[in-house]
Amino acid sequence: MTADLTSLLAAWTDRLAALAPALTAAERPFRTQLTVRTADPSALGETLGVGFPAVPCTFTSGAGAEVLWLGPDEFLVVAPEGVNEEVVRGALGSSRGSVVDTSAQRTAVDLEGPHVRDVLAHGCAVDLHPAAAPAGTCVQTLLARTGVILQVRDGDRVTLLVRSSFAGYLAAWLCDAATEYL
Structure with missing residues (x-):
């Protein structure tokens, strides 16, 4: 249903x-919104098709996604359809971090x-x-x-x-x- x-x-x-x-x-x-906590976001950029911001209090855009730098290790990913919590968590690989779907x-x-x-x-x-x-x-x-x-x-x-x-x-x-x- x-x-x-x-x-x-x-x-x-x-x-x-x-x-x-x-x-x-x-x-x-x-809109899909994922809160990502990681000290090393470099692995995520390739998966999302957009690099993570290099400067605090900025955002980057590309491939239909946006990444907002909210804190020292906190980012908000506003993602296109098809990108979800599991996709981003998989991209973290062995890096320490967390991904939480905060869309609602x-x-x-x-x-x-x-x-x-x-x-x-x-x-x-x-x-x-x-x-x-x-x-x-x-x-x-x-x-x-x-x-x-x-x-x-x-x-x-x-x-x-x-x-x-x-x-x-x-x-x-x-x-x-x-x-x-x-």
């Missing part, structure tokens, strides 16, 4: 769409538009000026008292990874914070 999946922000689609053109917000639900823990929200950084500045202490947070930056931070992983993409594009239980609250906050730019 297959369960029908409903995205966490399905009820917010119209309200988030109303924020355009100041800000477009689109949920990308049901968070949903992804893509933000884009001329006021993305302005809106986020209302609730985030991280300096999001392009000089301080260039494309490729990722940080764990609080946004409106909600724990998020914030990925700065090229131009005025940002992805927020937010815990499932806070997704509705974050959507409501985004709608309120973007009001002055409409």
Whole structure:
């Protein structure tokens, strides 16, 4: 029996769409997310088709996967279909480490538009000026008292990874914070 999946922000689609053109917000639900703890991630890059970041608080992309450096030995792999916990654990080989599927823990929200950084500045202490947070930056931070992983993409594009239980609250906050730019 297959369960029908409903995205966490399905009820917010119209309200988030109303924020355009100041800000477009689109949920990308049901993405494979694997938390990897290892001191030597070099073996994993070949399996995933993307190298692991060499600099803290950055992410790399390639072959449909993204790897975010979250801590000294902690990475988040946002993987394409077909890459799962067993595949990544097998790639670790004899290296010490762990792989945990955390896909159900968070949903992804893509933000884009001329006021993305302005809106986020209302609730985030991280300096999001392009000089301080260039494309490729990722940080764990609080946004409106909600724990998020914030990925700065090229131009005025940002992805927020937010815990499932806070997704509705974050959507409501985004709608309120973007009001002055409409």
